[in-house]
Amino acid sequence: MALTHLDDSGKARMVDISAKSATKRQAVCEGFIRMSAGARTAIAAGEVPKGDVLAAARIAGIMAAKKTSELIPLCHPLPLTSVTVDFSMTDDGVRVEASAATTFGTGVEMEAMTAVTTALLTIYDMAKAVDKAMRIDGLRLLSKTGGKSGPWRAPDEC
Amino acid sequence: MALTHLDDSGKARMVDISAKSATKRQAVCEGFIRMSAGARTAIAAGEVPKGDVLAAARIAGIMAAKKTSELIPLCHPLPLTSVTVDFSMTDDGVRVEASAATTFGTGVEMEAMTAVTTALLTIYDMAKAVDKAMRIDGLRLLSKTGGKSGPWRAPDEC
Amino acid sequence: MALTHLDDSGKARMVDISAKSATKRQAVCEGFIRMSAGARTAIAAGEVPKGDVLAAARIAGIMAAKKTSELIPLCHPLPLTSVTVDFSMTDDGVRVEASAATTFGTGVEMEAMTAVTTALLTIYDMAKAVDKAMRIDGLRLLSKTGGKSGPWRAPDEC
Amino acid sequence: MALTHLDDSGKARMVDISAKSATKRQAVCEGFIRMSAGARTAIAAGEVPKGDVLAAARIAGIMAAKKTSELIPLCHPLPLTSVTVDFSMTDDGVRVEASAATTFGTGVEMEAMTAVTTALLTIYDMAKAVDKAMRIDGLRLLSKTGGKSGPWRAPDEC
Amino acid sequence: MALTHLDDSGKARMVDISAKSATKRQAVCEGFIRMSAGARTAIAAGEVPKGDVLAAARIAGIMAAKKTSELIPLCHPLPLTSVTVDFSMTDDGVRVEASAATTFGTGVEMEAMTAVTTALLTIYDMAKAVDKAMRIDGLRLLSKTGGKSGPWRAPDEC
Amino acid sequence: MALTHLDDSGKARMVDISAKSATKRQAVCEGFIRMSAGARTAIAAGEVPKGDVLAAARIAGIMAAKKTSELIPLCHPLPLTSVTVDFSMTDDGVRVEASAATTFGTGVEMEAMTAVTTALLTIYDMAKAVDKAMRIDGLRLLSKTGGKSGPWRAPDEC
Numbered sequence: 001m002a003l004t005h006l007d008d009s010g011k012a013r014m015v016d017i018s019a020k021s022a023t024k025r026q027a028v029c030e031g032f033i034r035m036s037a038g039a040r041t042a043i044a045a046g047e048v049p050k051g052d053v054l055a056a057a058r059i060a061g062i063m064a065a066k067k068t069s070e071l072i073p074l075c076h077p078l079p080l081t082s083v084t085v086d087f088s089m090t091d092d093g094v095r096v097e098a099s100a101a102t103t104f105g106t107g108v109e110m111e112a113m114t115a116v117t118t119a120l121l122t123i124y125d126m127a128k129a130v131d132k133a134m135r136i137d138g139l140r141l142l143s144k145t146g147g148k149s150g151p152w153r154a155p156d157e158c
Numbered sequence: 159m160a161l162t163h164l165d166d167s168g169k170a171r172m173v174d175i176s177a178k179s180a181t182k183r184q185a186v187c188e189g190f191i192r193m194s195a196g197a198r199t200a201i202a203a204g205e206v207p208k209g210d211v212l213a214a215a216r217i218a219g220i221m222a223a224k225k226t227s228e229l230i231p232l233c234h235p236l237p238l239t240s241v242t243v244d245f246s247m248t249d250d251g252v253r254v255e256a257s258a259a260t261t262f263g264t265g266v267e268m269e270a271m272t273a274v275t276t277a278l279l280t281i282y283d284m285a286k287a288v289d290k291a292m293r294i295d296g297l298r299l300l301s302k303t304g305g306k307s308g309p310w311r312a313p314d315e316c
Numbered sequence: 317m318a319l320t321h322l323d324d325s326g327k328a329r330m331v332d333i334s335a336k337s338a339t340k341r342q343a344v345c346e347g348f349i350r351m352s353a354g355a356r357t358a359i360a361a362g363e364v365p366k367g368d369v370l371a372a373a374r375i376a377g378i379m380a381a382k383k384t385s386e387l388i389p390l391c392h393p394l395p396l397t398s399v400t401v402d403f404s405m406t407d408d409g410v411r412v413e414a415s416a417a418t419t420f421g422t423g424v425e426m427e428a429m430t431a432v433t434t435a436l437l438t439i440y441d442m443a444k445a446v447d448k449a450m451r452i453d454g455l456r457l458l459s460k461t462g463g464k465s466g467p468w469r470a471p472d473e474c
Numbered sequence: 475m476a477l478t479h480l481d482d483s484g485k486a487r488m489v490d491i492s493a494k495s496a497t498k499r500q501a502v503c504e505g506f507i508r509m510s511a512g513a514r515t516a517i518a519a520g521e522v523p524k525g526d527v528l529a530a531a532r533i534a535g536i537m538a539a540k541k542t543s544e545l546i547p548l549c550h551p552l553p554l555t556s557v558t559v560d561f562s563m564t565d566d567g568v569r570v571e572a573s574a575a576t577t578f579g580t581g582v583e584m585e586a587m588t589a590v591t592t593a594l595l596t597i598y599d600m601a602k603a604v605d606k607a608m609r610i611d612g613l614r615l616l617s618k619t620g621g622k623s624g625p626w627r628a629p630d631e632c
Numbered sequence: 633m634a635l636t637h638l639d640d641s642g643k644a645r646m647v648d649i650s651a652k653s654a655t656k657r658q659a660v661c662e663g664f665i666r667m668s669a670g671a672r673t674a675i676a677a678g679e680v681p682k683g684d685v686l687a688a689a690r691i692a693g694i695m696a697a698k699k700t701s702e703l704i705p706l707c708h709p710l711p712l713t714s715v716t717v718d719f720s721m722t723d724d725g726v727r728v729e730a731s732a733a734t735t736f737g738t739g740v741e742m743e744a745m746t747a748v749t750t751a752l753l754t755i756y757d758m759a760k761a762v763d764k765a766m767r768i769d770g771l772r773l774l775s776k777t778g779g780k781s782g783p784w785r786a787p788d789e790c
Numbered sequence: 791m792a793l794t795h796l797d798d799s800g801k802a803r804m805v806d807i808s809a810k811s812a813t814k815r816q817a818v819c820e821g822f823i824r825m826s827a828g829a830r831t832a833i834a835a836g837e838v839p840k841g842d843v844l845a846a847a848r849i850a851g852i853m854a855a856k857k858t859s860e861l862i863p864l865c866h867p868l869p870l871t872s873v874t875v876d877f878s879m880t881d882d883g884v885r886v887e888a889s890a891a892t893t894f895g896t897g898v899e900m901e902a903m904t905a906v907t908t909a910l911l912t913i914y915d916m917a918k919a920v921d922k923a924m925r926i927d928g929l930r931l932l933s934k935t936g937g938k939s940g941p942w943r944a945p946d947e948c
Contacts, residue, residue: 003200003201003211003284003285003287003288004287005211005214005283005284005287006210006211006284007716010210011210011690011718012210012211012213012214012284012687012690012691012694013694013714013715013716013717014694014712014714014715014716015714016713016714016733017713017714018656018713018714018733018735024334031294042161043161052164052168052169052170052529052532052533053161053163053164053170055170055328055526055529055530055533056163056170056231056232056529056533058327058328058526059231059328059389059526059529059530059533059534060229060230060231060533062328062329062330062389062390063229063386063389063537064229066385066386066393067225067228067229067386069698070225070695070698070699071218071221071222071225071229071276071279072218072276072279072280072283073214073217073218073280073691073694073695074214074280074283074284074694075283076711076712076713077393077698077709077711077712078711079392079393079394079395079420079711080330080392080393081332081333081334081392081421082329082330082331082332082333082334083329083330084323084329084330085329086327101332101334103334104711105713109286109290110279110282110283110286113279113282114279117275117279117294118229118230121229121230121268121271121272121275122230122231122232124268124271125163125230125232125233125268126161126163126164126232127161128267128268128299129161129162129163130161132267132299132302132310133298133299133312133313134298134299135296135297135298136189136275136294136296136297136298137295137296137297138293138294138295139293139294139295139297140291140292140293140294141286141290141291141292144290152290154291155291165558169532169560170529170532170533170536171536171556171557171558172536172554172556172557172558173556174555174556174575175555175556176498176555176556176575176577182808210687210690210691213684213687213688213691213802214687214691216684216801216802217684217687217688217691217692217802217863218691220802220803220804220863220864221695221860221863224859224860224867225860227540228537228540228541231533231536231537232536234553234554234555235540235551235553235554235867236553237553237866237867237868237869237894238804238866238867239806239807239808239866239895240803240804240805240806240807240808241803241804242797242803242804243803244801259806259808261808262553263555319516319517319527319600319601319603319604320603321527321530321599321600321603322526322527322600326526327526328526328527328529328530328600340650347610358477359477368480368484368485368486368845368848368849369477369479369480369486371486371644371842371845371846371849372479372486372547372548372845372849374643374644374842375547375644375705375842375845375846375849375850376545376546376547376849378644378645378646378705378706379545379702379705379853380545382701382702382709383541383544383545383702386541387534387537387538387541387592387595388534388592388595388596388599389530389533389534389596390530390596390599390600391599393709395708395709395710395711395736396646396708396709397648397649397650397708397737398645398646398647398648398649398650399645399646400639400645400646402643417648417650419650425602425606426595426598426599426602429595429598430595433591433595433610434545434546437545437546437584437587437588437591438546438547438548440584440587441479441546441548441549441584442477442479442480442486442548443477444583444584444615445477445478445479446477448583448615448618448626449614449615449628449629450614450615451612451613451614452505452591452610452612452613452614453611453612453613454609454610454611455609455610455611455613456607456608456609456610457602457606457607457608460606468606470607471607481874485848485876486845486848486849486852487852487872487873487874487875488852488870488872488873488874489872490871490872490891491871491872492814492871492872492891492893543856544853544856544857547849547852547853548852550869550870550871551856551867551869551870552869553869578869579871635832635833635843635916635917635919635920636919637843637846637915637916637919638842638843638916642842643842644842644843644845644846663926674793675793684796684800684801684802685793685795685796685802687802688795688802688863688864691863692861692862692863695861696861699857699860699861702857703850703853703854703857703861703908703911704850704908704911704912704915705846705849705850705912706846706912706915706916707915741918741922742911742914742915742918745911745914746911749907749911749926750861750862753861753862753900753903753904753907754862754863754864756900756903757795757862757864757865757900758793758795758796758864759793760899760900760931761793761794761795762793764899764931764934764942765930765931765944765945766930766931767928767929767930768821768907768926768928768929768930769927769928769929770925770926770927771925771926771927771929772923772924772925772926773918773922773923773924776922784922786923787923
């Protein structure tokens with residue numbers, strides 16, 4: 001199966017979506033950051049009641065979603081109609097879930113992926129003085145809806 | 159141990175580095191993208207002899223390193239003196255390694271992390287028509303040098 | 317009355333406008349910069365016949381309107397169809413009025429506000445060598461049209 | 475007294491600072507947003523214990539300070555070493571104070587002004603569904619230190 | 633004939649396109665870079681089989697097309713649906729051809745021009761260590777389609 | 791002679807300038823836009839006494855110089871200390887000359903080239919309703935000073 005971002009001679013291009021219909025499209029992604037107990041405690045403590053840690057990561061994720069087409073060379077600029085970024089503490093760190101939506105001729109997986117990634121990197125940045133061995137894992141698409149190919153869910157999410 | 163990006167009342171701030179000395183600082187990071195055999199083949203085939211896939215991901219990673227302080231709220235803008243992004247095919251996908259360097263009053267871990275991340279997201283974008291279940295894993299710092307805290311290596315890298 | 321940019325648990329989000337209809341929307345804002353007689357004279361003299369002061373401020377305001385969604389975290393990116401920035405000399409400085417328009421599912425108040433603000437900051441920047449005690453005042457929305465809530469005018473403008 | 479951002483024929487230019495020495499420079503600015511009691515209550519309530527309102531405005535202000543040279547045409551890009559943004563509730567709204575610092579050949583007033591302004595615009599954005607008649611006032615420089623011209627304080631601050 | 637980007641008093645403005653219909657619009661542009669035989673050989677050699685030179689220039693051109701409205705003060709931001717950048721070696725350098733497309737109320741000539749220009753500047757950057765006397769020439773619009781004024785072709789292209 | 795932006799295997803990289811000394815560096819570039827008599831008259835008329843055409847192009851050129859490292863993939867971000875953009879009317883259009891300066895470990899040719907280019911594209915944008923057959927020509931480096939390789943002048947400028 002061919003990569004759609006390459007033309008017949010293997011040159012990169014921005015895929016022509018002129019003929020695609022503008023329908024509502026949505027994507028949900030997730031990712032994890034694993035860290036030491038000390039770093040996790042510092043973030044969790046920072047969260048309630050006073051902290052700015054996850055608030056900063058949320059804002060960073062939302063703002064980054066809007067920058068997706070500046071970061072990913074072949075992504076189309078598109079009018080995002082919604083972005084959300086949510087956090088939950090896990091046993092060894094934080095889980096981030098982001099959703100993005102648009103009404104346009106192409107999907108928003110990359111916008112949701114970029115939101116999750118940037119939120120995770122922001123947490124990493126804020127905790128790296130405490131733990132240099134943190135690890136970002138499990139970044140993936142959970143589901144998408146809209147577009148010609150119809151809805152899709154990650155196999156273990158069905 | 160406290161998070162340095164929060165002040166005493168838990169408010170986010172850009173840490174004051176005025177008093178830090180401008181020394182040469184370097185960081186190396188890695189990350190992986192795991193994918194189906196079909197997607198891996200399409201990328202590997204695209205790489206030699208004609209393709210733009212990894213070339214696009216490399217450029218995206220280098221350009222994103224320069225945008226780090228626009229993406230990560232509390233990162234300082236800094237004069238990057240070097241950025242490299244390298245790829246190797248793994249059994250189930252691609253490994254990305256990036257390095258960044260500066261002569262400044264703060265480290266460049268986030269720049270190297272952002273380069274790896276964006277290169278991985280670019281590969282993801284270019285292969286997602288072939289495989290929607292790809293997964294980005296193992297994003298982490300391998301080593302850093304320079305600065306008051308001295309050199310650091312990931313435990314399993316020593 | 318609740319803030320629409322926060323969800324039920326107080327977390328920031330980009331409001332979902334997927335279901336809103338794309339209608340023509342317009343907004344007009346104003347703001348003032350007050351300064352010493354010397355600074356005011358330098359700017360007024362610069363304006364006619366040769367100067368670039370207000371021309372630079374106008375361009376800065378128009379370009380900033382296009383950056384609104386990069387600056388204001390929860391603003392939607394939107395396709396601006398028109399931006400104007402106008403100046404008039406007042407007794408103690410300059411008045412800036414800006415308008416913005418779009419055909420989209422959300423309003424353009426923030427785009428007009430950002431245009432006025434950045435034009436004022438540009439004047440401030442260009443005159444600050446002459447007067448460090450300048451003051452920006454009276455930044456507000458004058459009117460908006462379009463959208464479900466219908467037209468609105470500032471009370472003293474009706 | 476001439477405007478330094480115009481050359482002898484009135485053309486805009488970026489002032490040449492090659493010959494200026496890189497010394498530590500700092501600036502502090504303030505600004506106010508005035509609003510209805512309802513909007514003020516919604517923000518204050520949002521702040522404690524759960525809210526993201528002022529956290530979002532703080533992050534927006536810090537990130538905007540880093541964008542100053544992209545917004546203000548004749549500002550030099552400079553390596554910010556510190557940015558802080560603080561809020562206090564006033565009788566009729568919110569006061570924002572921001573500081574910026576660098577070690578460079580030119581001052582950071584515009585960076586601090588841009589931080590205050592963008593934080594205020596972010597509050598405006600988040601409260602505008604509740605109150606369309608808000609007003610931003612009293613944006614000004616409180617003090618600056620460093621550079622050839624020496625320290626300066628707003629007259630009523632001395 | 634008047635310049636549409638100036639109002640009646642000669643002030644710059646973003647032309648109001650609210651009333652224009654969103655139709656498919658396309659533009660094709662070309663440009664040349666002329667260089668020494670040595671620089672030309674280095675680039676051509678770099679291209680096949682291993683090189684990143686033209687791949688980098690292609691990505692840079694595509695990404696710059698998306699930044700057009702940030703660079704050209706009075707350009708409208710618009711949803712690009714397609715961008716392509718192609719190269720051919722000439723006797724004394726490289727020819728770049730770029731196309732852009734959108735479905736919107738204004739044309740995409742500037743997007744195609746910006747893609748060509750930035751691709752040429754990227755080649756210039758990568759070859760300037762070998763040849764400082766390179767020259768960029770012949771940047772122009774080849775054809776445009778869509779919009780009220782109908783199709784247009786450069787005279788010598790008809 | 792090898793291209794410095796490619797490593798031994800032809801992969802793009804940001805050249806490591808850590809070991810280069812920060813000296814004052816300057817570059818001057820020029821470029822031309824050729825147009826119909828009608829377009830030339832409209833711009834010249836717009837310039838004196840009231841117009842914004844060349845003022846807009848000047849601001850665009852200065853602001854673009856600051857964006858050089860965002861546009862040209864392998865350019866280092868650097869602290870520009872000066873940028874100027876000047877215009878003169880020619881028989882068949884406009885000549886643009888731009889200079890850039892920094893005190894850093896690498897040159898500023900690309901910053902001056904980007905300033906000239908963007909100023910020319912801005913003129914193009916503002917005059918394209920009058921003349922679609924305009925042509926940008928003769929973009930080149932006139933001189934550079936500073937750095938290990940010493941001063942350089944275009945052969946016909948010596």
